[in-house]
Amino acid sequence: MATLNVTEFAKLSMDAQGRVCPVPNWDADTVVQNVTYTTAAASSAFAATTRFIRVLASADAYIVVGSAPVATASNGTLLEANVESYFGVQGDGVQKISAYDGTS
Numbered sequence: 001m002a003t004l005n006v007t008e009f010a011k012l013s014m015d016a017q018g019r020v021c022p023v024p025n026w027d028a029d030t031v032v033q034n035v036t037y038t039t040a041a042a043s044s045a046f047a048a049t050t051r052f053i054r055v056l057a058s059a060d061a062y063i064v065v066g067s068a069p070v071a072t073a074s075n076g077t078l079l080e081a082n083v084e085s086y087f088g089v090q091g092d093g094v095q096k097i098s099a100y101d102g103t104s
Helices: none
Strands: 002-009 012-014 020-024 031-037 052-057 061-066 077-079 085-088 096-100
Touching (some): 002 096
Antiparallel strands (some): 002 052
């Protein structure tokens, strides 16, 4: 079975001059989830404060985000193994991410 590592971030970082940097800020609101998948499997709902997620799959995965997501090879975005990606998400406490390996 493969694992999708999902890190939730609430805000972007700031530099020493107070300017926003295009990288998520690791702070007390940061949440990490690991989702084991072969067939479609979904994470827990993202925290209400989550605005960005970082995903890293241990094997190729099709991913989709939504309130009741079920990833398939036809509706998912292909995430290659061991390549991290960042996405913006709605911080509504309802959205989840689903991953599917495309083989079963």
